[in-house]
Amino acid sequence: MxxxxxxxxxxxxxxxxxxxxxxxxxxxxxxxxxxxxxxxxxxxxxxxxxxxxxxxxxxxxxxxxxxxxxxxxxxxxxxxxxxxxxxxxxxxxxxxxxxxxxxxxxxxxxxxxxxxxxxxxxxxxxxxxxxxxxxxxxxxxxxxxxxxxxxxxxxxxxxxxxxxxxxxxxxxxxxxxxxxxxxxxxxQDTVFVSKMVKICGIGESKAETQILDLIEGQSNPTIAPYAKSGEVHFRVTASAKDTEEANRMLEPLLDELKKRFGDHIYTMNEEETLEEVVVKLLHQKKLTLATAESCTGGLFTGRIVNVPGASDVLKEGYITYSNGSKMHLVGVKEETLEVYGAVSEQTAGEMAEGAAKAAGTDTAVAITGIAGPDGGTSLKPVGLVYVSCYVKGNVVIRECHFRGDRQKVRDQTVISALDLLRRNI
The missing domain is CATH 3.40.980.10 (MoaB/Mog-like domain)
Structure with missing residues (x-):
């Protein structure tokens, strides 16, 4: 119709x-x-x-x-x-x-x-x-x-x-x-059942290339890609005479997508967001979280706070925009800032570790970068961001290079930080 x-x-x-x-x-x-x-x-x-x-x-x-x-x-x-x-x-x-x-x-x-x-x-x-x-x-x-x-x-x-x-x-x-x-x-004479496969940590072009044979050969079920800032979603839909049959038709294709994308898939629930997945994992593993944000200025923390029940896991959020706040709030060494700069792997690591120590939490996420439009150099261009994650003594740091205006860089940074935390807790 x-x-x-x-x-x-x-x-x-x-x-x-x-x-x-x-x-x-x-x-x-x-x-x-x-x-x-x-x-x-x-x-x-x-x-x-x-x-x-x-x-x-x-x-x-x-x-x-x-x-x-x-x-x-x-x-x-x-x-x-x-x-x-x-x-x-x-x-x-x-x-x-x-x-x-x-x-x-x-x-x-x-x-x-x-x-x-x-x-x-x-x-x-x-x-x-x-x-x-x-x-x-x-x-x-x-x-x-x-x-x-x-x-x-x-x-x-x-x-x-x-x-x-x-x-x-x-x-x-x-x-x-x-x-x-x-x-x-x-x-409707026919029942339609859809699943949304949500992926992060991989670009749209690469994601589509990995399943190009499935897209080109599709009939029923179908696959439709949707790109979002920092994420790729695939809607997989089957039509059948009833819901049970449609779900049976979806299973082999969903299994194949899981096999090809692995832990890049963070949910197959259309209504579930990345931050909801992260908060759920923190709940399940009984972990607490602190944050230290520079260029995102609380945007990451805001996404966590949007999730009902976040107060059980989020203990402290620090806005460490200046060098002084990085030192005084989360204990970044002055020497680190002088030698490596505020936007560096070393500073990001110390921010995450220092946030967890200051708040007394099991985990922490730290973000420092150059969102633009000014402030970039040939060595550290606009869009360079370091995201770090501290989990029970271990620090993992991700170097990111984003394109777009200031808001797009900040939005993509938050997605990357959520993804990094998801993979390490």
Whole structure:
């Protein structure tokens, strides 16, 4: 089945907000095995939205709209869809109850009834639509099943499905996960099962070269590469009549990928991040962690702190940006800095060992480098970074050379440091 995404909102066209909904929905369509051929962004303009809907209706089986379901005058999605498919807007009693309960809870009063007329607009549904409950806001979503004759002048014998979801990701994503994903899944005759093989410590070109024969010879299952900053991901997907068969089809290919990439693979769980893997390993091995960061300025520590439960393993984080802080906070020798410089293998090693000693931890990660855009020399160019890892008396140091702007160098450095720690604990 062909799917099309329509993102509604002038703020998207102006670049005031990033369209993360489209990114999320694209991934979910791929997971469901749906063919996504078009994505369109349209402003809060009824005439243009009508034209877009009619065009989408000609070429797509499923149309998913996000945005424009709020209580204000420029929220026009529901009204415009109803007009295009020749249906009325009718009161929905359950939506009324939920809106009243929402405002009762917030103790909001904007007219005699306690709720403004604009908010009651959200209790109207498209005639004969399926209402999708919003547990995090007042705007429900809708699934509308229609025959193509509702818009087209002649019938192709196909039904169409139009799905309307609110724009805020905190509302849209839970609604999609809870209601829309299962609905779309049951429409499929074929089951699709995907695994995401996540790799770090090896570049995209080299990774693809190592499995080029598998990519060129693919049919079912398929392999699709995705490059991220400092990482390479491969989505492996099998289609079959049921989940069990699809998983059986995936096993030989996943085993082959494990054989070829070895410990470069850090997870096959799509939702799991590299920092989550590291924190989990520290938990499992009952190890504690300290950090000493120069050019990353706490970026590494922030990634660790993002993981729930990090407080059980992370004991101290030092920002050692200056030479003085390197000496006073983590005990780097003045002689080391004078002879080898702040950006050196020797300094990185002393930073890691000194951080562990100062914090009394089993492990430590230290980072020192030149993120740019200035500060580089012919001997120590911009992008040169030393990452070191201390684990129970042993120090491992990695010399890295990164390209890109200041932020890219820092981001890649953090990935390299997480990977180094993962491999040594």
């Amino acid at each position: 062909n799917v099309e995404l329509i993102s509604v909102g002038t703020e998207l066209l102006l670049g005031n907000i990033v369209n993360t909904n489209a990114n999320y929905l694209s991934r979910k369509c791929a997971e469901l095995g749906l063919s996504l051929y078009y994505q369109i962004t349209v402003g809060d303009n009824k005439k243009r939205l009508v034209n877009v809907l009619k065009e989408c209706y000609k070429r797509s089986d499923i149309i998913i709209l996000t945005g424009g379901l709020g209580p204000t005058e420029d929220d026009i999605t529901k009204e415009t869809v109803a007009e295009v498919i020749n249906r009325e807007l009718v009161p929905d009693e359950e939506s009324k109850k939920r809106i009243k309960a929402y405002f009762d809870f917030r103790n909001t009063s904007s007219d005699a009834s306690g709720i403004s007329a604009n908010n009651w607009k959200q209790a109207l549904k498209i005639e004969d639509s399926i209402v999708i409950t919003n547990d995090n806001g007042t705007a429900p979503g809708y699934i509308v099943e229609v025959m193509d004759t509702a818009v087209l002048k002649k019938s192709t014998g196909k039904g169409k499905r139009i799905i309307l979801l609110p724009g805020p990701p905190s509302e849209m994503i839970p609604m999609f996960e809870k209601s829309i994903f299962p609905y779309l899944k049951q429409l």
